[in-house]
Amino acid sequence: MSSTIASRKRRNEQIAFWLFRLLSFGVVAILFYILYFLVSNGIKAISWEFITQMPEDGMTKGGIYPAIIGTLYLVAGSMIFAFPIGVASAIYINEYTKDGVLKKIIKQMTNNLAGIPSIIFGLFGMALFVNQLKFGDSILAGSLTLGLLALPVVIRTTEEALKAVPDTFRQASLGLGASKWQTTSKVVIPIAFPNIITGLILSIGRVSGETAPILFTVAAYFLPKLPQSIFDQVMALPYHLYVITTSGTNVAESRPMAYGTALVLIVIVLIANLLANALRKYFGKKVKMN
Amino acid sequence: MSHLETELHLLKEGLIEMTRLVKIQLFKGRDALLNFDRDLAREIIVNENRINALELKIDRDCENIFALCNPVAVDLRFVLAALKINANLERIGDNAEGIARYVMEVDRPFDEKIIKGYCVEEMCNTATSMLDNTLEALLQEDTKLARQVFLKDDRLDEINRDCTKTTLRLLKENPDNALHYLSIMSIIRKLERVGDQSKNIAEEIIFYIEAKVLKHTEEK
């Protein structure tokens, strides 16, 4: 009697185990297939010239250099904007506001901000930065728009990082007569730093792949030169990819270029993620808890 | 020295102080008896209060150490032993006082013959030297010294056994001194008790140092 129960238990255990194993392997398999697909199609396009030359012949030949540079500018610009504001807001929410209506409202708003589709950000950016503030289609307008998009991510990850710092550290510092700001800057932020950095870099990954917010604010269809100031337009990788696969002068001929562009974009995002891990490990070691 | 060590050290000092006081009482008891010194006897009776007070203090110290310091192993044995040594010392003190009271009660000095006949002096000396041994054993944490007590006790038992015979013999010789015979007999009995109590103390010291229980065994 009991042995049949035991054997049934074992069988169910086996089924559950294999089911979960199969599903998670499936996820990994899909990811690898995407990578394989991109690499096998795109590797032919990759060459030194591809990443250092201007596009030529209606984007069927040449490289994607201005798009890479444009993306880097936009990422950097958006982070300069989003990082300080995001981190400061998170510190305010987590360290300074007491539990109450105000805190709830701020948190709800940042959550809502994160849920807004990116095309809406693009539209808003165009209305505010491009038209209202008269920045025109420019790196500045694009960076600000992307920054807005990244803001909730930065706030959320920073907040989580701060929340993960045990309260006894704050109490120990305050107990020694330190002020709130001394406590936050000398104790809390250094401990939370690895996780804050992780959040920052993950949002870089997110921002670098966005197309919609830059569509109306900065991205140039074809601009075979580098920008001179923050009021210039630039090309950007995701938009370039979109353009040459859908509305280029010769879609079929630029197909290999499209795969190459996609591969470069993926690699940039992957590098950002690996960097995030490396930095977290590096800073994590410095503030290792036991 | 750690907190517990300090407390144990103080307890031991209290115990040594107690032993010294009791020893002095016993010495004075002997002198009062042999020299028929009533003033000395009175002094013993008065000093008994000090011993009683010290007994209570040591008891309280032990209780506090148990309640507050949670002694274990050798420390635990020491406090347990201290409790029992303390009780035995107090009883020895009582016996010394008892001897003093007999000295106060009799109307005239004991005959030399009686003192000799009962070996009173030897009895007194043996009993005090046993107590002395326990004190030294405690001070030096030396179980060899403690074991000497067991041998000496045999002599006390012997004198005590002869006591009845001696009384009968003396009664035949001179029945007028019957009251003295009975007093001395009681004193002998008390000294025999002192021997037993010293033996108990020695057993406790050995228990504390060697963790061996010698009570109710022949092997010593």
Added chain:
Amino acid sequence: MNKLESIDLNLYYSDFHALKNVSMAVKANTVAALIGPSGCGKSTYLRTFNRMNDLIDNVKIDGGVLLDGKDIYDKAVVTDELRKQVGMVFQKPNPFPKSIYENVAYGLRVNGINNKKILDESVEKSLQQSALWDEVKDKLKKSAFELSGGQQQRLCIARALAIEPTVILMDEPASALDPISTSKIEELIYELKKKYTIVIVTHNMQQAGRVSDYTAFFYMGSLIEYGETKEIFTNPKNQQTQNYITGRFG
């Protein structure tokens, strides 16, 4: 005069009445232990002495808490200044992610002292008082996390001593430590009372017995019994106290 005193102290977390009319006094240079079952209010009570409860939202306090006869909940009192006089050590060792030296120097630095000579002296003195100096004097620049749990806790005590408080509050300072480290901390407390007044919360009754001169038993937010530790442990006046310390609770 009493070093610390509370008079009819009541504390509420929102609607929860956490401390009920607690009145007790702690003499200078003694160790007072607060014991009682979880949630009895002993930790909350401890934290009224350095106003650590102020950090929690929706706390309301009435009654008086006196340090050297002065009300620390008076409007004129600056909490930073108060906390320099009343140091605190926590349940889990929580050194900052800094070097051993910087951990001890932290309290001085945040109070504006950056003179190297003063810091050096204070760090050495504090580490000596917390009986850690000999173990760490050659590695002051190393991270505090390289120390063992017991050493970390003594480091936290040194950190609290560096700002020269007169009172030290300890919230179960040895509950996360092994027996050897625990007895080191206990010996340390016994030493420290020569210079400081110590209030310690402990779940370990034997610890209360070993380290404290006075013991307070809390139950459901009320101070049930307060007296000499010897008395509480040998002859408690209240039946609830007796049940708790003998482990026959409930």
